[in-house]
């Protein structure tokens with residue numbers, strides 16, 4: 001079901017998150033259980049390079065940093081300066097040393113990220129990124145063979161509860177600029193040639209999802 005269908009709009013997204021940045025952590029405490037589960041799906045090991053796509057205020061950085069250790073690296077990609085400012089402050093206060101901050105949208109990050117170096121990608125509540133062909137192509141260009149992906153986010157209800165979807169869309173408007181594929185936000189990524197979906201489950205009563213998988217360069 002799509003109540004509105006328009007492309008993601010980066011400039012509008014940056015404006016929205018500039019307004020939200022100071023309140024973002026207070027508005028999103030209930031995401032922590034699904035954040036932990038998404039992190040586990042990545043199966044990170046020491047020395048991995050992991051990308052936190054749309055890292056926001058940096059709520060995933062400490063766990064990712066600890067999992068890859070001093071020999072690994074966390075690439076924290078974020079286009080909204082106000083959100084990134086908070087991510088950097090968080091990393092400083094937590095003394096996280098293995099983070100590389102990339103002040104950019106995913107679509108434009110190639111100048112900062114060498115191709116074929118990333119073992120794992122975390123996409124926590126980044127619906128706009130998942131709907132952008134250019135963003136997905138940029139992720140695949142950065143991926144190592146068999147790179148792992150974990151994605152979590154909001155979605156529309158299915159079945160009888162779909163009657164509530166106008167309310168869902170109203171609630172989520174501050175957080176994304178397109179509702180294309182909001183019935184199955186993972187659809188575009190999981191349909192990419194060479195992508196193996198290994199986990200897909202509804203969460204929070206059907207209003208969110210958690211998905212994981214791997215992308216094999218050889219079979220694409």
Ligand SMILES: C[S@@+](CC[C@H](N)C(=O)[O-])C[C@H]1O[C@@H](n2cnc3c(N)ncnc32)[C@H](O)[C@@H]1O
Nearest residue numbers: 013017054055056079080083105106124125128
């Ligand atoms: C709902 S927030 C999620 C933040 C963080 N991942 C978390 O778990 O708290 C979505 C984030 O995606 C970022 N974003 C939007 N479009 C993006 C793009 N094209 N490339 C990278 N990040 C993007 C926004 O600026 C925002 O910080």
